Amino acid sequence: MAKTVNRSVWAAPYAIFLLLFVALPLVMVLLYAFQDKSGSITFANFVKFFNTPEDVHTFLYSIEIAVITTVLCLVLGYPAAWIMSNSSLNRSSITVVLFILPMWINMLIRTLATVALFDFLRAPLGEGALIFGMVYNFLPFMIYPIYNTLNKMDKSYTEAAQDLGASPRHVFAKVVLPLSMPGVASGILMVFMPTISTFAVAELLTMNRIKLFGTTIQENINSGMWNYGAALALIMLLIIGITTVFSGGDKDIEENGGLI
């Protein structure tokens, strides 16, 4: 038996790197959020948020837009995912690839392309363009996890339901839909999270007329209001955390966030 070398130490440089550039920065957000300019501990940044109607309004409006976007993506995306996973309706895998590819195209480019489309159609930029652009940007993130779940689903369940006399509608409502819920949950998370945290997209799609919460955070950071900006970032993280808990964890994101 040859002497084996334990290479667990090889993880050490990366562990240190993670501590420095992943953990520590998040600690910095916490520190800045609970400090004033002079560095003493305070809740003033959070009090300031609740006393700034404009920021609270932007915050609520962003949640509204994110919810609308998520619902629209679900309504448009679920049928698409279902059709693609159903071999009697769709055999080609090209459509699947075509739906997933835009996930990896620069969001700014996709957004400007939407602006171009609206210009081309002589349609006005505004809330309509904002919602169209958001759905356009994030639809693949809804379709992909749902498609994955439906595709992996054991087909013998639906066959059993059919054999036992369930109508196609019943099979869908009682078997397919409940079994696809994990995919729906991670789809909701993967759309809601980036929608609530985008900035730049809204400015470009509405000619600066509509502002979302991400832009508020960015403006504060840019104008040197780091403590307040950090507090706002923390509030955003809180909302995302709550959504994550409600949609039942993040296991799928890990799987889906990786390779296509």
Place this chain on the structure above:
Amino acid sequence: MKANKLFAQLYLWALLLLMYAPIVIIAIFSFTEAKVLGNWTGFSLNLYKNLFSGSVHSSLFSAIKNTLSIGILSALFSTALGSIAAVGIYNLRGFKKRAVVFMNDIPMLNPDIITGIALFLLFVAAGLTQGYLTVLLAHISFCTPYVVLSVMPKLKQMNPNVYEAALDLGAKPHQALLRVILPQIRPGMISGFILSFTLSIDDFAVTLFTKGNQGLETLSTFIYADARKGGLTPELRPLMTVVFLVVLALLVIINFRTLKTKQQ
């Protein structure tokens, strides 16, 4: 059933048409010289010529150069760091393993804007002048987790007996590493490299927060600044078309590679 199928196919392709319409319009209008998008002033390749001859204002040219060099460097560093880390994590057990894997997940789950702000605050607190180096560090920090995720499955698939056999047959541990383990994880490393490069050239939010105010621009931040000034520089249309095609090609390669490994 036939009618259903037709309806289903119509739905899919209508949705795809809607999704690709914007980018197709940009691609079409990259072949005309009109300043404003939507005006067709006849077919012309001049915008492409301007783009590749470098006669476009030099700031766009340097933005392209920065994007590519940051992309290549962060992909190289991430691949090296991530592959070494994956071998280490593979050998770790218990709490330490869970801790590293947990931290490895954070950059993938965190929204871009939070990652950007967090790194910005770190660099400010550390008193670093933000510029090329801080952007590079930031990109390595969000690319490396994906390399780890690409390499880990290859290590898990590996038959540990092969490594042991190499040692039994007299290979030194480092020889066994280079001759046995490296060839097995190489596909994962290459996928990780391509993925890192794609993520890096694609990034906007993190770059914006970590680029500082010394005038460093990447393609994304340049496009952003240009769009905010109102009206896109016409040369950006062929550029977007080219970027779209390059990303498309990279993705097809990655997909093809995953497909090939699955078949094996």
